[in-house]
Amino acid sequence: MEVFDTINETQKHLKSSQNKTIGFVPTMGALHHGHIALIKKSFAENDLTVCSIFVNPTQFNNPEDLKKYPRTLDEDCKMLEEAGCDVVFAPTAEEMYPNLPQIKLNFGYLEEIMEGKFRPGHFNGVGIVVAKLFHIVKPNKTYFGQKDIQQVAVINRLIKDFSFDLEMIVCDTIRENDGLAMSSRNRRLSDEARAMAPKIYESLKLGEKLLLAGESIESVKSKISDFYRTYSEFELEYYEITDFESLESISKISPERKTAIIIAAHLGGVRLIDNYIF
Template identity: 65%
Template sequence: MQIFYAIAEAQEYLKTQQKAGKTIGFVPTMGALHAGHISLIESSRKDNDLTVCSIFVNPTQFNNPEDLKKYPRTLEKDCELLEAAQCDVVFAPTAEEMYPALPKLKFDFGTLETVMEGKFRPGHFNGVGIVVSKLFHIVKPDKAYFGLKDLQQVAVIRQMVSDLSFDLTIVPCPTLREADGLAMSSRNMRLSAEARALAPHIHQLLELAKDKLLNRESSAHTQAFAEDYFRKYPEFELEYLEIADFDTLEPISQVNVPGKTAICMAAFLGGVRLIDNIVF
């Protein structure tokens, strides 16, 4: 496995591989890897000759400086996991390498920035758009793999790829869960033992909300049910629960066609912000 820290060195190596006719799959991450990330690596390896994983905690997508400071950084362990998963290339630049100067360009993703993550994390998706577009230019992948746990991020990146005519395919991959239903996330390692024991209530609530919608209850009643549910568990601070169209993420009042209804939520638990969603 090759590890690169400099943009120029990574580009030179990857250009050589592309000239040799190899296809490239790309998995962008912020490190603190878990089985969900490794499943993306495995998907890429099945589809491509070469798999590249980036590890970069991107400062421009954090609107909360404390969140950036506390984000887990485990590069050595991450590289061990990637080598075991037979990843071919790791690109792990510093912030100074990626941003010699702060970017002046601003992305506007329209209504996607006014709901859910966009509403509660102003500037977040601008930072995502900047770093992912830079990574796409550096790696020049044929396919890029993203987990559907970050459903809104996938929608934003799809729009960016379409609007800017990036010559690559976005491959969304299913959310991996722990045995108790908790969505795998790098943030989970920040949970205390007590908070970790409570965290599966997020997925349980999503399943209950799904049942209510399938039983023809309204979005408003389902959202009110979610608020009542978490009143029984004051350790949680529910930030939002939205019922939305899978493609546009605009709010909907009733169940959509199969596979196109998304329930998305964010909540704080023990000072850790967790997100999850369910699509049906």
């Protein structure tokens, strides 16, 4: 496995691998089994698998969150090599941004709901860095996890609107045995908070159960608010019930379409997101 920290070295190496298909997994490091599942899928479907590790400062609207984000490059590289990754691109912020980007990306209504609403400017940062990475790596396929459901929608829009010649593969969320969605942020949870964290998945499943029992969306959201009021450790940021394809709010569920229940909550100073599709 080759590890590069400059754009020039990375591109030079990839250009030498002509006529080989490239699968690409962009990450911010602190890798877990969810990331490794993406790497293994890419390994199975492409000649070369490239993983980027870059904690992108432009997508953090909370400087403290950026400061505390775990950085574990040596450990990450060991996991990637064992999973069959061929190339790791791990640049510095100065390498990726010799000058701060002046362009601004706006993803329409996705900027106004859920992550877009509570993290203004976040998707601009995501869109710019992913576009840069696509130009650097020039992959045939790119792999993302379903846990970041709104990010998936944003990247899908980016690929379509900028006519990137690649296919996005979206993979199922990988969970711990107790239901907690795997996330790099889980490392920051205290033992007490980690024991409580599966309540997030429990609340998603409860929402599904209530909806399938015929309760209205308003009633379900009210009961979920009550659910979290009984657990003072949590600060619920949002709990939304949307159309799976568009992520727009719906007035009722329908057997003709998939429904997404999407949540963000703070626990012990760590912000966690998750979703459930049915």
